[in-house]
Amino acid sequence: MSTAQRGNQRRTSARACAASFAALALAVSAAGCAPQAGSAGDGKTVSYWMWDAAQQPAYEKCAKAFHKKNPGLRVKITQIGWDSYWTKLTSSFIAGTEPDVFTNHVAHYPQYEKIGVLSPLDELGPTRGIKASDYEPGLAKPWTGRDGHRYGAPKDWDTVGLFYDKKVTREAGVSDAELRDMAWNPEDGGSFEKVLARLTIDANGKRGDERGFDKDNVVRYGLATNDAGGDNHGQSQWSAFTGSNGWKYTDKNPWGERYNYDQKRFQETIDWYFGLAEKGYMAPLEDYSQTNFPEVQVGSGKAAMATEGSWKLSAFSGLKGVDLGIAPTPKGPTGERASMMGGLADSIPKGAKNKKGAAKWVAFLASAECQNIVGKDATVFPATPEGTEKAVAAHRKNGLDVTPFTRHIEDGTTFSFPVTDHAADINAIMLPAMQEVYAGDSPASSLTTTNKQVNFLFQQDD
Amino acid sequence: MAVIKSASAAPNRRRGDTRVALAFVAPAMLGYLVFLVWPTLRGVYLSFTSFDLLSEEKWTGLDNYRRLVNDPVFWDSLGVTLQYVMINIGVQTVAALLIAVLMHRLTRSTVVRGIVLAPYLVSNVVAGIVWLWILDTQLGVGNEVIEWLGFDRIAFFGDASWAIPTIALVNVWRHVGYTALLIFAGLQSISPTVYEAGRVDGASEWRMFRSITVPLLRPVLSLVLIITVVGSFQVFDTVSVTTDGKPANATNVLQLYVYDLAFDRLQFGYASAISVALMLVLTVITVMQYRLMRAGRSDLG
Numbered sequence: 001m002s003t004a005q006r007g008n009q010r011r012t013s014a015r016a017c018a019a020s021f022a023a024l025a026l027a028v029s030a031a032g033c034a035p036q037a038g039s040a041g042d043g044k045t046v047s048y049w050m051w052d053a054a055q056q057p058a059y060e061k062c063a064k065a066f067h068k069k070n071p072g073l074r075v076k077i078t079q080i081g082w083d084s085y086w087t088k089l090t091s092s093f094i095a096g097t098e099p100d101v102f103t104n105h106v107a108h109y110p111q112y113e114k115i116g117v118l119s120p121l122d123e124l125g126p127t128r129g130i131k132a133s134d135y136e137p138g139l140a141k142p143w144t145g146r147d148g149h150r151y152g153a154p155k156d157w158d159t160v161g162l163f164y165d166k167k168v169t170r171e172a173g174v175s176d177a178e179l180r181d182m183a184w185n186p187e188d189g190g191s192f193e194k195v196l197a198r199l200t201i202d203a204n205g206k207r208g209d210e211r212g213f214d215k216d217n218v219v220r221y222g223l224a225t226n227d228a229g230g231d232n233h234g235q236s237q238w239s240a241f242t243g244s245n246g247w248k249y250t251d252k253n254p255w256g257e258r259y260n261y262d263q264k265r266f267q268e269t270i271d272w273y274f275g276l277a278e279k280g281y282m283a284p285l286e287d288y289s290q291t292n293f294p295e296v297q298v299g300s301g302k303a304a305m306a307t308e309g310s311w312k313l314s315a316f317s318g319l320k321g322v323d324l325g326i327a328p329t330p331k332g333p334t335g336e337r338a339s340m341m342g343g344l345a346d347s348i349p350k351g352a353k354n355k356k357g358a359a360k361w362v363a364f365l366a367s368a369e370c371q372n373i374v375g376k377d378a379t380v381f382p383a384t385p386e387g388t389e390k391a392v393a394a395h396r397k398n399g400l401d402v403t404p405f406t407r408h409i410e411d412g413t414t415f416s417f418p419v420t421d422h423a424a425d426i427n428a429i430m431l432p433a434m435q436e437v438y439a440g441d442s443p444a445s446s447l448t449t450t451n452k453q454v455n456f457l458f459q460q461d462d
Numbered sequence: 463m464a465v466i467k468s469a470s471a472a473p474n475r476r477r478g479d480t481r482v483a484l485a486f487v488a489p490a491m492l493g494y495l496v497f498l499v500w501p502t503l504r505g506v507y508l509s510f511t512s513f514d515l516l517s518e519e520k521w522t523g524l525d526n527y528r529r530l531v532n533d534p535v536f537w538d539s540l541g542v543t544l545q546y547v548m549i550n551i552g553v554q555t556v557a558a559l560l561i562a563v564l565m566h567r568l569t570r571s572t573v574v575r576g577i578v579l580a581p582y583l584v585s586n587v588v589a590g591i592v593w594l595w596i597l598d599t600q601l602g603v604g605n606e607v608i609e610w611l612g613f614d615r616i617a618f619f620g621d622a623s624w625a626i627p628t629i630a631l632v633n634v635w636r637h638v639g640y641t642a643l644l645i646f647a648g649l650q651s652i653s654p655t656v657y658e659a660g661r662v663d664g665a666s667e668w669r670m671f672r673s674i675t676v677p678l679l680r681p682v683l684s685l686v687l688i689i690t691v692v693g694s695f696q697v698f699d700t701v702s703v704t705t706d707g708k709p710a711n712a713t714n715v716l717q718l719y720v721y722d723l724a725f726d727r728l729q730f731g732y733a734s735a736i737s738v739a740l741m742l743v744l745t746v747i748t749v750m751q752y753r754l755m756r757a758g759r760s761d762l763g
Contacts, residue, residue: 111728288620290594296601302600441622
């Protein structure tokens, strides 16, 4: 239960985070007590909203350090569960009770950029000096709006990796070295699919690569299910595979205006990926639920491996009875690995009551001092290279090698989340469509029609 | 003399009554106007506009309704909602009637009544989440029991064909006690002498149920049905916390679709149009129910 509580804080699916009683109670109580903007324009308080409860302690530390430097300013942090975060934020813009600073996500920020409720950070004194080169490569780019202004100060980053239980892999005779060096292809799945088959066991103790394997009676799947990924561009599901097959989401990124879900490279990857469920190597769609996240499946032994984002590190490392290992996502037909790199940023609403204080706080959040505090806490990877080193060291101290996440940056094998307009409408179209393919009710070629619906959204703009 | 006196006093009193009555009605009336009439009118107006909450609404005439007619997701959603209502109301009404009659004929125990009503004290959200855990495919206690009995595990919330019946039955579980209590109240209004007469005539329990209970209960039963059907069409919270419309829109009930359109996709105009459509559907159904069940009249004559 404690693992599920952390939920998929970064998934774009609303309510996906209502992982458990506790998480829900938290979200409800946060929603119930209607967070106040706090500052009320007295110029002494800076109100700050974030959704990830796991990161709050690190940012409280930053707030303390900030207060020491600016004795006249106090930061009031309000944590609101991902579930109601965006609804609350939108209504706060309407009601004029918006926070002075809030944690922003690339999936939601285009909407705010479009309606013009964000302050350009390059026009505020303290944040004017924020440079893209201060951060890990690629992190700052999505936060530059169509008008060339900066609307978010990068605060952290994430990539995708393979989490597994070493006890399970050892017992199957699969070595860590083998796991670090896997490759896949859409024809026969390559060494990655062979490993998955090896790790899968049916009720009679037969493995997926043995004769007489019963795919309808699997007790442990090679790969955990994490839903169909239609609502988050497959970030932690299939994006590592479509990426390493050389496919790109949109015509350009950020601010693309045409999606490519009709391309062969995408559809053949999806056919193969969801085909793993058909073969019994990946848990079926109906096994996924809001109480059964990938870390729960690995923790309970129902799955041997899971592809997940680095933001789930603390959820996985907290699993009892699991000897956690992390492997990089497999190499694809391009001969390279690929991982989506997401990243959060801090934004300031145009209507912030205490804009001066807000800009100072954002500048501090983006500074080496706060980034190092967050790094030492090791819940996420901070946006600066120095902060990241601190996080890697903290994990190493706990016996966990997190280089499968960082090597994507060193090797330059990352691509970013597609930042476009109409994100909410696209989610509403893609989510059921991808689930239909996963469930085997539609072939991947049906996504050509889905892609037309998605691109139709952009044609209406002109 | 006495007659004249009272006649002259009456109009005075009536005028005084009107003022007091208005004062008593005023708070309810204010609430009615502010929280029901005004939002309804505003909703109807918005259904003819394109509105994203943050910028001014734009008048688009019948565009939203044209889109509604051509929107496969809407029709799919209406079908899902109808399926839910049918299972939910069908099972719930039969079960509630049975429980109420048993309580009425067999026991006077308040403890039993308390137990029957207990699930109603749990909020929909909590009930939904508890059942979600119990029926989880891989980890749920319910599925452990099913497997122990020698059956295959069932993805109650994850399988497209199971999800709606499961949610409908979870809500039956929560609401059946309350519905039974309403029917039970109706049963208590039936005079015991009618049953005594029946017993004297040598009627069986089943005969008395058919010829006494059901006809005399009809006005209460039809009222209960009207209330529960309207409530059932508005199902939202249980779906929102369990399946959230998944898998592949199999549980995308109307209210969820409206919520998603309005608050996630900021299409308040179109969401309003669907709400208006739902209101019309409910009005038609309620009027039909009222007429068909002759709810306004009793069989006691």
